[in-house]
Amino acid sequence: MKVIIIGGGKVVYFLAKTFLSKGYEVTIINRDQDYCERLAKKLRATIIHGDGSDPYFLEDAEALKADAVAALTPNDPDNLFICQLAEQKFKVPKTFALVNNPTNEWIFQKLGVTKVISTTSIISSLIEQQVTVDDVTNLFPIDEGKVTVTQVVLTEESPVLGRSLSEVSLPYDSVLGSVIRGDEVIIPRGDTRLLKGDKVIVIALPENQAEVFKVLLGHEKEGVR
Numbered sequence: 626m627k628v629i630i631i632g633g634g635k636v637v638y639f640l641a642k643t644f645l646s647k648g649y650e651v652t653i654i655n656r657d658q659d660y661c662e663r664l665a666k667k668l669r670a671t672i673i674h675g676d677g678s679d680p681y682f683l684e685d686a687e688a689l690k691a692d693a694v695a696a697l698t699p700n701d702p703d704n705l706f707i708c709q710l711a712e713q714k715f716k717v718p719k720t721f722a723l724v725n726n727p728t729n730e731w732i733f734q735k736l737g738v739t740k741v742i743s744t745t746s747i748i749s750s751l752i753e754q755q756v757t758v759d760d761v762t763n764l765f766p767i768d769e770g771k772v773t774v775t776q777v778v779l780t781e782e783s784p785v786l787g788r789s790l791s792e793v794s795l796p797y798d799s800v801l802g803s804v805i806r807g808d809e810v811i812i813p814r815g816d817t818r819l820l821k822g823d824k825v826i827v828i829a830l831p832e833n834q835a836e837v838f839k840v841l842l843g844h845e846k847e848g849v850r
Contacts, residue, residue: 626650629686631677631707631724632697633660640695641670652686674846678707688715694723697742708738773831774802777841779823784843791815796836799829814821 627650641651641664651670654677655661661674675682677696688694689797694711696704701724722742724730724818733741736834756761762776779786785793790801804811811817818826831835 627669627687628652629654629683629688629691629717630693630695630697631655631704632699636663637697638667640697641668645669646696652691654682654686664731669693673762675723678703679711680710683707685709685713685776688717689779691717693713693717693719695719697721697723701725705729705733705736705738708733709736711712725785728753753779771830773829773834775827775829775834777825777827777838779819779821779825782843783819783821783822783841785819786821788819789815790819793819793840795840796829798831799827799833799837802826802828 626644627744628644629652630641631654634668635657637653637655641653644651645668651668652673653661653668653670654663654673654675655664656676658674664670665672671686673682673686675685675779677698683694688711691711694717695709696707696711698707704724711717711720714791719739720737721740722724722733722738723741724733725742727743729748730741730743737827759820779845795801801813802838803826804813804817804819804827806820808820827834827837827841
């Protein structure tokens with residue numbers, strides 16, 4: 626795989642180092658000559674001193690042969706322009722852009738950037754998804770939050786205790802993926818009975834979470850997203 630990275634700093638260095646360790650062909654474009662010289666001494670990558678938003682330097686980096694271009698500069702307009710240039714002029718199949726201002730995220734997505742990377746959104750999501758609210762823990766989102774995976778601990782107040790899964794009416798677009806009972810992991814079937822203390826892993830659309838909690842716990846949970 627051939628990857629072109631435009632940007633600088635430790636993130637670019639470690640990202641390039643990781644890609645190189647996997648056998649990728651890596652080219653880095655950066656405007657700072659000193660930075661380029663330091664990278665050239667540390668990495669077995671192609672280092673180009675230049676402006677990544679200039680077609681000349683992308684051509685010099687053989688963008689026509691690239692599988693992906695990652696624009697990771699601190700300037701959002703530059704990152705957007707680089708991705709559009711890579712896609713439209715050099716037909717790069719995958720483009721990745723760092724969005725420093727999260728309010729720009731939707732613009733990048735609307736204009737065709739393959740993957741938008743917002744560190745603010747990522748950190749915020751990680752914190753939200755790991756926060757525990759009583760007996761409900763959001764584990765992680767899938768596909769940028771389109772699907773959620775949540776752990777629900779069944780308490781003595783749960784209306785589903787002693788009932789088989791076939792007797793539990795979960796909302797549409799939700800499913801019980803597994804039940805953790807002590808050290809045992811159970812892949813539930815229709816005759817699986819739910820017991821107090823079971824940790825139930827729920828896969829659902831975000832808009833159905835509240836109804837799932839109501840079915841399993843007898844009440845909705847506030848503040849869980």
